């Protein structure tokens with residue numbers, strides 16, 4: 461798979477933030493079916509944030525970020541089911557697969573959103589793979605007058621990369637989804 465720097469000329473629409481790459485059809489329908497069958501067996505837990513319980517459910521591998529204590533915990537090893545996807549994600553980000561040491565899987569049942577945030581500074585780039593329902597991916601950054609905003613649809617089986625300004629200057633969020641969506645997100649650590 462092409463490195464991010466090579467792919468950006470082709471994949472970055474001019475009106476999206478620098479460092480945001482989008483790849484439709486990143487996984488095949490067969491791969492999606494296999495992944496979803498496996499995801500449906502995972503013991504997801506409601507997302508916890510400083511005593512607040514989100515509607516989104518999560519499962520982590522490799523490392524888990526504990527938001528109540530603001531630190532990283534070791535999690536179960538990244539399972540074999542995710543290794544081919546991690547290889548593709550690494551190609552999109554221009555990293556070696558083993559550099560993507562953290563996996564966070566988000567399960568959004570109908571009505572579940574993710575609020576405005578930037579990922580924790582301990583992480584560098586983020587690659588997200590979308591399965592099942594499409595969603596609107598919103599981006600915003602502060603300007604002297606308020607916020608500059610962008611949004612796009614993440615199609616099922618697509619992938620995105622957050623790097624550069626898209627990762628460090630822009631926040632992102634997803635409004636409530638209409639039906640079940642999974643995202644499998646891979647992160648490397650800031651060096």
Ligand SMILES: O=C(O)CCC(=O)C(=O)O
Pocket residue numbers: 564566574579588589632634642643645
């Ligand atoms: O579901 C997504 O694609 C977004 C995930 C996300 O923003 C996160 O895990 O921090």
